[in-house]
Structures are given as C-alpha cells and as structure tokens.
Amino acid sequence: MKTLTTMLEELSSGAVTSEALARAALDCAKANASDNAFVSLDEEGAMEAARASDARRAAGKATGALDGVPVAVKDNILAKGQLCTCGSKILENFVAPYDATAVARLREAGAVIVGKTNMDEFAMGSTSETSASGAVTNPRWPDRIPGGSSGGSAAAVARGTVAAALGSDTGGSIRQPAACCGVVGFKPTYGRVSRWGLVAYASSLDQIGPVAACVEDAARVYDAIAGHDAHDSTSADRPAEPTLPDLKNGSAKVRIGVPRECFGEGVDDEMRQTLQKALDDLKAEGAELVDVSLPSLKHAIASYYIIATAEASANLSRFDGVRYGHRSAEAKDLESLYRKSRSEGFGAEVRRRILLGTYVLSSGYYDAYYMQAQKVRRLVADDFEKAFGSCDLIATPVLPGAPMKRGQGLQDPLAMYLTDVFTVSLNLTGLPGVSVPVGTCGGSSAGLQLIAPSFEEKRLLQCAWRMERLRL
Ligand code: GLN
Numbered sequence: 001m002k003t004l005t006t007m008l009e010e011l012s013s014g015a016v017t018s019e020a021l022a023r024a025a026l027d028c029a030k031a032n033a034s035d036n037a038f039v040s041l042d043e044e045g046a047m048e049a050a051r052a053s054d055a056r057r058a059a060g061k062a063t064g065a066l067d068g069v070p071v072a073v074k075d076n077i078l079a080k081g082q083l084c085t086c087g088s089k090i091l092e093n094f095v096a097p098y099d100a101t102a103v104a105r106l107r108e109a110g111a112v113i114v115g116k117t118n119m120d121e122f123a124m125g126s127t128s129e130t131s132a133s134g135a136v137t138n139p140r141w142p143d144r145i146p147g148g149s150s151g152g153s154a155a156a157v158a159r160g161t162v163a164a165a166l167g168s169d170t171g172g173s174i175r176q177p178a179a180c181c182g183v184v185g186f187k188p189t190y191g192r193v194s195r196w197g198l199v200a201y202a203s204s205l206d207q208i209g210p211v212a213a214c215v216e217d218a219a220r221v222y223d224a225i226a227g228h229d230a231h232d233s234t235s236a237d238r239p240a241e242p243t244l245p246d247l248k249n250g251s252a253k254v255r256i257g258v259p260r261e262c263f264g265e266g267v268d269d270e271m272r273q274t275l276q277k278a279l280d281d282l283k284a285e286g287a288e289l290v291d292v293s294l295p296s297l298k299h300a301i302a303s304y305y306i307i308a309t310a311e312a313s314a315n316l317s318r319f320d321g322v323r324y325g326h327r328s329a330e331a332k333d334l335e336s337l338y339r340k341s342r343s344e345g346f347g348a349e350v351r352r353r354i355l356l357g358t359y360v361l362s363s364g365y366y367d368a369y370y371m372q373a374q375k376v377r378r379l380v381a382d383d384f385e386k387a388f389g390s391c392d393l394i395a396t397p398v399l400p401g402a403p404m405k406r407g408q409g410l411q412d413p414l415a416m417y418l419t420d421v422f423t424v425s426l427n428l429t430g431l432p433g434v435s436v437p438v439g440t441c442g443g444s445s446a447g448l449q450l451i452a453p454s455f456e457e458k459r460l461l462q463c464a465w466r467m468e469r470l471r472l
Pocket of ligand 1: 123124125126148149168169170171172173174201308420
C-alpha cells in the first residue's frame with residue numbers, strides 16, 4: 001500500500017506524475033468494482049485536477065501540502081458537480097451544488113478527488129451493508145464486514161486504491177471501519193473540522209475526519225481540513241495547530257489511562273490480549289499505564305441511540321420529495337407525496353431510526369427518554385474529565401471483539417448497536433479519538449482506540465504514531 005508520504009516524495013522527485021497516480025487509482029477502483037467501495041467516480045474531474053497539479057510542478061509554482069495525490073470522499077460530503085447519494089435511494093440523483101468546506105480545503109491543498117465512497121444509508125449503521133448501492137466488501141477479510149458507516153472509505157484505503165479518504169463519524173463511523181479493515185481512522189474534536197456540506201445525521205455528534213493508510217497520512221489530511229469555518233456555527237473558533245511537524249517528536253513518557261470497564265466483561269479474550277500487548281510495548285518504551293474508571297460508560301449506548309435518532313428524525317424531515325431527491329410518481333396530494341416519497345426512498349434501517357427518534361421526542365416521552373439521555377451525556381463527559389486528571393490519553397478497544405460476519409448485523413440490529421459501545425462516548429463528549437491497527441482477533445483485525453482531551457490532536461497523533469511504529 002503506497003502512502004501519501006511516499007507519493008508526495010515521488011511527485012516532488014519527478015519519479016511519478018499526478019496524472020499517473022490518478023489513472024492508477026481510477027483503474028484500481030474499476031478493477032475492484034465488486035468491492036462496492038465507490039458509489040461514483042469522477043474520471044474527468046480527477047484527470048483534469050491531476051494534470052493541473054503536474055503543470056504547477058513543471059512550472060515551478062507553489063504546491064499545496066497534498067498536491068497531486070488521489071483521495072476519496074464519503075458520499076455524504078458534498079463535492080460540487082458530483083452525485084451525493086448518502087447511500088440512499090431518496091438521493092440517488094442528487095448532484096452537489098457546492099463543495100463542503102473539508103472538500104474545498106482538500107482541493108486547495110492540491111488533492112485530486114477521484115470519487116465518492118459507499119456507506120451505510122445516511123451513515124446509520126456499523127456494517128456498510130445498508131447502502132442503496134449494495135454492501136461494501138472488506139478487501140482484507142472478505143467474510144467479515146468492513147465496518148461502518150464509512151466502510152467504502154476504509155475499503156478503498158485497505159485495497160490501496162487511495163491512501164486516504166474522508167469519512168464522517170457520528171458514533172464511530174470513521175474509527176470502526178478503520179479497525180475492521182486494518183487501517184487508521186481519526187475523529188477530531190467536535191467542531192475542529194467544519195461540518196458545512198456534510199449531510200447531517202445527528203448534528204451535535206457528527207464530525208468529519210480521515211481514514212488513512214498510516215498515522216502520518218491521517219495527520220496530513222487532518223492538517224489540511226482542520227480549522228475554523230464561519231459557515232458552520234459549531235466550528236471551533238480557535239487556531240488549529242498543525243500536527244505533522246512534530247508528529248515524530250512526542251515524548252515516550254505519556255501516561256495512558258486504561259479504563260477497567262473497557263477491558264473486562266464483554267470484551268473478547270483475544271482482543272483483550274492483543275490490545276494489552278500493544279499497551280505493554282508502549283510501556284516498555286517509557287509510557288505509564290494508569291488504572292482509570294468510566295462508570296457511566298455502560299449507559300452510553302442507550303444515551304447515544306436516543307440522542308442520535310432524535311436528531312436524525314429532525315434532520316431527515318427535509319427529505320420530503322418536494323425540493324430535492326426522490327419524488328413518488330404515485331402521489332395524489334401533498335400528504336401522500338410526503339408519505340410515498342419517504343416510504344419509497346428510505347431503507348428499513350433509516351425508517352427504524354426515524355420512528356425511534358420521533359418516539360423519544362414525542363410529548364409524554366421526551367422527559368423520560370431524551371432529557372434523561374442528555375443527563376447521561378453529561379455524566380459520561382464528567383467521567384472522562386475526571387479520568388484525564390490522572391492521565392494524558394486513554395486507551396480502549398475500538399470493537400469488543402472481531403468484526404461481525406457479513407449479514408449478522410442485518411439480522412440482529414441490536415447486536416450491531418452494541419458493537420458501538422467503545423466509540424459512541426467520544427461523540428457524546430466531543431473528544432478526539434484515533435483507531436490504530438495493532439494486531440489480529442478472530443483471524444481478522446484488532447484496532448486500539450486512543451482518546452485525548454478536546455483539541456489535543458497533536459498529543460493524540462504523536463502517541464498513535466509511536467504505537468504504529470512499534471508494530472511495523
Ligand atoms: N453505528 C453508529 C450508528 O449507527 C454510528 C454511525 C456513525 O458514526 N455515522 O448510529
């Protein structure tokens with residue numbers, strides 16, 4: 001798998017052209033079309049951008065930090081002029097009218113966007129099996145799910161089609177597919193990357209970030225897309241410190257909190273051993289492992305699935321068959337237009353979420369569910385704050401066991417929701433987290449999640465880089 005770092009070196013030495021890299025990425029995507037990693041490719045746009053990059057280099061003009069490298073973008077993030085389906089029939093013909101800020105920043109850095117990656121419908125899922133474009137295949141462990149919802153981004157990176165892709169993470173959708181496909185997934189602090197142009201699932205939880213071949217590549221993409229954006233009112237108005245310059249200079253003497261709730265009951269033995277070995281290796285290098293506790297974690301899944309579905313039910317009310325997206329041909333009046341367009345356009349999992357979300361927000365149930373969930377959210381945040389009083393970073397599994405077999409999550413949605421146990425708390429609290437592949441579990445991959453206090457992305461990636469290097 002060629003990394004962004006290698007490609008950038010080869011581009012600047014003249015060993016390769018951007019045009020050749022873009023052509024190779026497009027050919028690879030087409031040759032592996034049965035992976036279903038892509039919803040659409042932008043051959044013309046990519047080749048044009050690649051040639052422009054080559055021309056900039058040839059003329060000795062200034063180049064951006066990602067100049068000439070092919071990347072991909074999850075299909076719920078707008079890229080002007082390209083389809084943006086969100087893996088849903090309801091948006092099957094929707095063409096993005098503008099660039100999301102994260103996409104615009106990738107282009108400004110010179111990156112070449114080759115296509116849009118497949119995903120669970122509206123990012124609701126952990127298996128990438130609910131897309132209207134078909135299920136995504138895990139290129140490395142084909143009997144296992146690629147994880148979701150950014151499964152297309154992780155599969156495209158694991159296949160080597162691109163070295164990096166944008167994903168979105170509402171409850172684990174960057175970190176989980178990365179763990180399932182054996183690549184790196186990084187969810188920055190809430191508000192650190194603009195959500196402008198990301199089709200909203202649950203606005204108080206959603207965050208864009210990179211899935212990448214290695215930590216250094218994730219840092220490169222993150223540095224390009226992070227920072228304040230006036231278009232997004234929840235964007236953090238503070239300077240984004242670049243992570244790349246000091247990536248390899250982090251101290252080995254970090255204090256890593258190991259929450260006892262995350263390595264006990266409910267976690268597969270082999271997963272526990274694999275992760276423990278990775279942590280012990282860091283310890284041998286100088287890290288200190290600190291016992292910490294997150295007592296409210298056991299309520300995080302319940303809180304998350306109430307808040308996420310509540311927000312989704314409101315966000316998805318905009319798909320009404322009137323302004324954009326699928327419009328039923330059967331409609332006779334306005335009400336049946338709404339009803340039929342939505343019933344025909346949304347898949348089963350999305351309908352289930354809308355029903356759940358509408359229920360928890362309905363009068364009489366609002367206090368019992370939604371308000372209660374918000375209180376739990378506060379408790380989870382308090383737990384993390386307390387834990388960070390005695391450590392610099394926290395380590396947990398990404399998944400409690402090996403990735404599910406294909407089809408398992410479709411048959412048992414509750415079992416699928418429960419696999420989110422270690423990822424959703426970072427969205428409830430807004431904390432940044434990175435998933436690093438550290439070994440195997442059940443014959444497939446095991447990912448370790450490192451978590452930092454808000455806006456400590458640099459510290460987080462420095463430790464992730466050390467962790468990765470110990471494995472190479
Ligand atoms: N699996 C979680 C859900 O289905 C998270 C999805 C995501 O992060 N977009 O809601």
